[in-house]
Amino acid sequence: MKLYYAETLAPRKACAVARYLGLPIDYVFVDLRKGEQTRPEYLAINPNGKVPSLVDGAKNLWEADAIICYLAQRAESDLWPRSASQQIDVVRWMSWNSQHLYRHAGSLYFEYLIKPWVGMGEPDPSKVAEAQGFFRKHAGVLDQHLKGRKWLLGDDLSVADFSVAVALPYAKSAAMPLVEFPQVQRWHDQLNAFEAWRNPFPARPAQTAAYA
Template sequence: MKLYYAETLAPRKACAVAGYLDLPIDYVFVDLSQGEQMKPDYLAINPNGKVPSLVDGERKLWEADAIVCHLAQRAESGLWPRDAQRQVEVVRWMSWNSQHLYRHAASLYFEHLIKPWIGLGAPDQAKVAEAQGFFRKHAAVLDQHLKGRKWLLGNDLSVADFSVGVTLPYAQSSAMPLDEFPEVRRWHDQLNAFEAWREPFPARLEPAAAHA
């Protein structure tokens, strides 16, 4: 298997799950600053020109949530539940995250980390305030759900935890008001116990651009 990645949000999910599962994967760094994601050979793998992408034999797979589900299935790991109803719960939380929490947390990540990296200047404070407001709204939903639960699905860790939590390592550097939500903070602290979560990206000679 080959996993094409950059040191940004969506690939962090895939790299963290791959590392947690200790799968035999060749990691291929895609230099976004050089436009490598738009080169014809990469577009043949992922026509969206995005990262991550996974090549597993003849199969080419893109979208981080799909990739982490595939990796868990490939490893026959409990990160992908066997029970059909619990699989539906995984999809529900991944869908919720992409439409709500991730969307607004990623805006804060962009304003504070990506804009300076690509030379677009300081954060737009109006956009920051708006994104923080939405972050609070959706983090409150997550905080309530996590009361009495160790992980999103209860006692068992799943790919949903890796997906929903992916922006939170950047909470401090991106001005996400994470500390206002003690259950979310507690849950993320549990993820931080995993080395694959703390250090998901393979070592490279060049320093990471947006790696907090």
């Protein structure tokens, strides 16, 4: 298997799950600043020109959430639940995240980390304020859900936890008000106990990313 990645948000969850599972994967770094994601050979793998992408034999798979579910299934790991009801719950939380928490946490990540990295200037205060407001709204929903639960689905860690929490390692550097939500903070602290979560990206000869 080959996992094409950059040291940005969506690939982070794919790399974290792959390392957590200990799967034999060749990691292929895609340099976004050089536009490698737009080259024909990469577009043949992922026509969206995005990362991550996974190649497993004749199978090309893109979208980070699909990739982490596939990896967990391929490893026969409990990160992909056995019961149909819990599988639906995984889909529910991934869908919720993409439309809500990740969307607005990602805006803050862009304003504070990506913009300076690509030379787009300082964070826009109005966009920051808007994103922080939505972050608080949706983090509040998550905080309530986590009361009395160790993980999103209850007692068992799943791919949903890796997906929904993916922006939180950048909370401090991207001005996400995570400290206002003790259950979310507690939940993320549990993920931080895993080396694969703290350091998901493979080492490269020249570490040039300031946003990882």
